[in-house]
Amino acid sequence: MHTAGDVRVEERDDPKIIEPTDAIIRLTATCICGSDLWPYRGVEPADHQVMGHEYVGVVEEIGAEVKTVKVGDFVVGSFVISDNTCEICRAGYQSKCVHGEFVAQTIGTQSELARIPHADGTLVATPGQPSSELVPSLLATSDVLGTGWFGAVAAEAGPGKTVAVVGDGAVGLMAVLAARQLGAQRIIAMSRHPERQELARFYGATDIVAERGDEGVARIKDLTQGLGAHSVIEAVGTQExxxxxxxxxxxxGHMGxxxxNYDVSIPGIDLFxxxxxxxxxxxxxxxxLPELIQLVWDQKIDPGKVFDLTLPLDQAPEGYQAMDERRAVKVLLTL
Amino acid sequence: MHTAGDVRVEERDDPKIIEPTDAIIRLTATCICGSDLWPYRGVEPADHQVMGHEYVGVVEEIGAEVKTVKVGDFVVGSFVISDNTCEICRAGYQSKCVHGEFVAQTIGTQSELARIPHADGTLVATPGQPSSELVPSLLATSDVLGTGWFGAVAAEAGPGKTVAVVGDGAVGLMAVLAARQLGAQRIIAMSRHPERQELARFYGATDIVAERGDEGVARIKDLTQGLGAHSVIEAVGTQExxxxxxxxxxxxGHMGxxxxNYDVSIPGIDLFxxxxxxxxxxxxxxxxLPELIQLVWDQKIDPGKVFDLTLPLDQAPEGYQAMDERRAVKVLLTL
Structure with a gap:
């Protein structure tokens, strides 16, 4: 991304192993994230940076100390590098690993090849080589499903719970899927768009609320004997x-x-x-990742349906534009 | 409180039973809360309002439907009225009861008598008539201990955890006591005042950090291998x-x-x-309350030590002044 709104596909030098814990992967597929639109729209700075942080691919080369993945393995990785051994990782917070690094800021996976540091702690090999039908769903686990899933876990969605999901973008839809998998009794998707409402129902929503703001709040209260939902997943990120x-x-209750956005400010007294x-x-x-990969492998979930536009990598600029103009929920890029 | 800074002790009509679920109690002791200083200092409006929301006393009269307390019982009550039967109460959030009402705003317990609505759901009888030595500790359970305890529970203080307590006021000190009772391994009290540091150590603090702001953050990081505390209790309420x-x-980790204060604003991105x-x-x-009353009754905890000034009710104005000028941590008023 040269600057806001200006994405180009360019030739770059191939990445090389630098640390003995690195792996080089050849991408099978990657995609465009809702968060990639922030620099695209100028909400965050953009200055000739590499893009992309969601990825599946085949291991091409490994450093001398890499033990859990080998050349030829099909792997999925997280959008944050982690050693998966530090105290924070062991507590389940690999995105805040003491060796953590955002793939988006320094590595970029909207590319043919990528160097993944801390390969043992970041990548997970699939049980075998996947069929092409499984690739979109495996790619989804890398961020959009993993993020929606975390939102549902953070909101403590589960049996007997009424769950509300604010936002019908890809992450919100994945949060609906996650709430369903986690056994929620009732799942209310807040969505104004008919085609996204349909997808939300496909993923397990039992109720749709189209209202927003104060009206949306009143509608959810109506549906919950005036009490509110047990579990709420916020998947938009604006002040409202x-x-x-x-x-x-x-x-x-629990809000995940x-x-x-950078301008969101929460009045302490309201939270109190x-x-x-x-x-x-x-x-x-x-x-x-291990659990989500297995669910996909066993075809128990179909998160890949969240991709509604597929383009070859060299048409990435069109993918950005389609998502920016809301012509697509989420764009998959093939290689 | 006639207006900010102007507290007077006045004759009022005796309260009467209005609803069949009410009880009238004769106060044995009451006290002044840190939150009573907000209107006193003009941070919140004050307009000829009754004051006080912490109370212990003897039941003087009960309504026809009151079943769990009887005339002559010594009782402790919460600073929020609750029916203790609604879905929110049953989930443990009695302070947000669907019939909830703040004692401070409408009832006022810096008085000889008080009408307590929903007596069955609000009051808890002690195992018998307490000795006068136990009265301060029982009074503490009504808010300051209960609040510090909730902070520690909300922060998930417990075995193996490093707990940090921000604030050395009465609630902060009670949070230290609670963290200790809940089995925390290490308890860091953030305090600049030698006499409060001493009280914090009495209640179970293992470490004292006198620094504040960025320096305080750095010091806590130093003490926790750069990671931060598992459990943090915020007991001041300012932006900083x-x-x-x-x-x-x-x-x-968990922050309780x-x-x-009304002007606290939390940047969403920092929380994220x-x-x-x-x-x-x-x-x-x-x-x-049932658990805390029993701990006091069995003399396993001594929260009453948090009161460092005792005055008769008719000297309440002096009590407000002493707390405002920080000459006292917390003032007990006797009747």
Whole structure:
């Protein structure tokens, strides 16, 4: 991305092993994330940077100390590098690893090859070579599913719970899928778009609420005997959606949030009188990867359906434009 | 309180039973809360209002439907009225009861008599008539201990955990006591005042950190291998202390907060990248009262030591002044 709105596909030098814990992977597929639109739209700075942080591919070369993946393995990795051995990783917060590094900022996986540091702690090999039908769903585990899943876990979605999902983008839809898998009794998707409502129902939503803001809050209260939802997943990240999520969580309930704009500001007094639990942050996708890969492998979930436009990598600029103009929920890039 | 800074002790009509679920109690002791200083200092409005929300006393009269307390019982109550039967109460959030009402705003217990609505759901009888030595500790359970305890529970203080307490006021000191009782391995009290440091050590603090703000954050990081504390209790409620609490909680850790000023604003992005859990709100003291009363009754804890000035009720104005000028941590008023 040269600057906001200007994405180009360019030739670069092939990455090389630098540290003995590195691996080089040849990408099979990658994609464009909602968060890639922030620099694209000028909300975050963009200055000739590499892009992409979601990836599946085949291991091409490994450093001398890499033990858990080998050349030829099909692998999925998290969008944050992690050693998976430090105290923070062991507690399940690999996205805050003491050796953590965002793939988006320094590596970039909208490319043919990528160097993945701490390969043992970041990559997970699939049980075998996947069929091409499974590739989109495996790619989804790398961020969008892992992030939606974390949101649902952070919101403590589970049996007997009424779950509300704020946002019908790819992450919100994946949060619906996750809430369903985690056994939630009722899943309310907040969505105004008919085609996304349909996808939300496909993934397990039992109710749709089209209203937003104060009206959206009132509607959720109506649906929950005036109490609010037990579990709320915030998957938009604006001021309005964040406050909406706080206000529809019942006292003692849990609000999970998985992304937030730089200008969001939460009045302490509102959070206090809400009496809720909050948990959020960059999703520790690595924690969930083995389980999510297996669910995909066994065809128990179909997160790949969230990709509604597939383009070859060299048409990445068109992919950005399609997502920016909301012509696509999420774009898969093939290699 | 006629207006900010102007507290007077006046004759009022005796309260009467209004609803069949009411009880009238004759106060044995009451006290002044840190939150009573907000209107006193003009941070919140004050307009000829009754004051006080912490109370122990003897039941003088009960309504026709009251079943769990009887005339002559010595009782402790929460600072929020609760029915203790609604879905929110049953989940342990009695301070957000669907019939909830703040004692401070409408009832006022800095008085000889008080009408307590929903007596069955709000009051807990002690095992017998307490000795006068136990009265301060029983009174403490009504708010200051219950609130500090909730902070420690919200921060998930427990075995193996390093707990940091931001604030050395009465609630902060009670949070130290609670963390100790809950089995925390290490308890770091953040305090600059020698006499409060001593009280913190009495209640179980293993470490004292006198630094604040960025220096305080750095010091806590130093003490925790750079990771931050597992559990942090925010017991001040200012912008600085709130951000300090967020910043000293390790990723995946828990920050409990039990009070906040009206001007506190939490940047969403800071909360996001901290990757922590938060939980807070008006403490559901009623959840903890039976357990806390028993701990006091069995003399396993001594929260009453937090009162460092005792005055008769008619000298309440002097009590407010002493706390405002920080000559006292917490003032007990006798009747």
């Amino acid at each position: 959606s964040t406050m909406q999520a706080i206000n529809i969580t019942r006292p003692g 949030f998985v992304g937030v 009188f809400a009496g809720i639990h909050t948990h959020g942050g960059p999703a520790p996708v690595r924690r969930f | 202390s709130t951000m300090q609490a967020i910043n000293i909680t390790r990723p995946g 907060f039990v009070g906040v 990248f901290a990757g922590i859990h938060t939980h807070g709100g008006p403490a559901p003291v009623r959840r903890f």
